Amino acid sequence: MTSTAEPGRRERKKAATRAAIADAALRLFLARGYQAVSLKDVAEAADVAVTTIFKHFPGKEALVLDESADVERGLLAAVTERPPGTPVLDALRGWALGSRSVRQAGDPDFARFRELVAGTPELDAYAQRTWLAHAEALAAALLAAEPAHLTPAQASWLAHAVLAACDTARRAQDPAAAVDEVFALLRSGWPH
Numbered sequence: 073m074t075s076t077a078e079p080g081r082r083e084r085k086k087a088a089t090r091a092a093i094a095d096a097a098l099r100l101f102l103a104r105g106y107q108a109v110s111l112k113d114v115a116e117a118a119d120v121a122v123t124t125i126f127k128h129f130p131g132k133e134a135l136v137l138d139e140s141a142d143v144e145r146g147l148l149a150a151v152t153e154r155p156p157g158t159p160v161l162d163a164l165r166g167w168a169l170g171s172r173s174v175r176q177a178g179d180p181d182f183a184r185f186r187e188l189v190a191g192t193p194e195l196d197a198y199a200q201r202t203w204l205a206h207a208e209a210l211a212a213a214l215l216a217a218e219p220a221h222l223t224p225a226q227a228s229w230l231a232h233a234v235l236a237a238c239d240t241a242r243r244a245q246d247p248a249a250a251v252d253e254v255f256a257l258l259r260s261g262w263p264h
Contacts, residue, residue, distance in 0.1 A: 090128045090138075093118045097135035102184055106136075106192040133198035136189065139172075144206050151213040160217055164234050165255040173242040174251060190243065203239055207231040233258060 079087070096117035100109045111132060115122045129135050150167035151160060168174065176182035189195045210231035215222055222230065237254035244250035 086128075089118075089120065089124065093120060093125055093128055094135055094138055098185070101136060101188055106132075106188065106195060133195055136185075136195055137199050137202060140202050140205070143171075143203075144209055147206055147210055148213045151210070151217050160214060161255060161259055165251060168234070168238050168241065168251045168255070169248055171238060171241075173238070174247040177247045186242070199242075200239060204232070204235055207235055210234065230258075 093114065097109070097114045100113055100117055111122050111125055114135065115125055118125075125135070129138065147164075147167060150163045154160070154163035172182070173186075189199050207228065208231075211224070211227040214230055215224060215227040218227075233254075237251060237258070240254060241247040241250040
């Protein structure tokens with residue numbers, strides 16, 4: 073039986089502290105630049121101890137890019153919870169088009185966030201590393217969803233290709249067009 077109860081007071085307080093830390097860090101990074109902000113600065117702005125930051129985040133990069141678990145849940149749900157008869161690639165394309173990079177492409181605040189990540193080598197590398205870390209879970213979901221059509225090697229390649237397509241979209245001027253272009257190539261194969 074799955075519990076649908078609201079989170080308790082302790083969980084709500086932890087979530088609020090985590091959000092306050094992430095919000096303070098992002099404000100400071102956008103205002104001063106990633107390199108110019110220390111964890112002590114973030115702790116002071118969030119009114120917490122530096123040790124509290126490490127209870128919620130594994131490192132400085134994670135203060136900016138902290139949605140990995142939510143992203144993976146959504147990515148896997150696109151495969152495992154897709155409507156009957158929906159091809160896997162269509163479900164994954166739909167997920168990619170609904171991703172934050174595409175949805176908020178025209179938002180000036182999100183553009184500043186994207187510039188911060190792309191313009192900071194540590195953040196850009198961390199974003200790519202954490203993004204591609206979803207490949208193994210996605211490959212397993214693809215293999216389970218399409219056991220008659222995919223080998224383990226094909227599922228792994230497809231997972232990497234889908235994630236790389238989304239990473240490409242994240243860096244593109246028109247993320248939705250980039251998603252469409254890459255998924256068209258995935259669907260049709262190499263044209264030459």
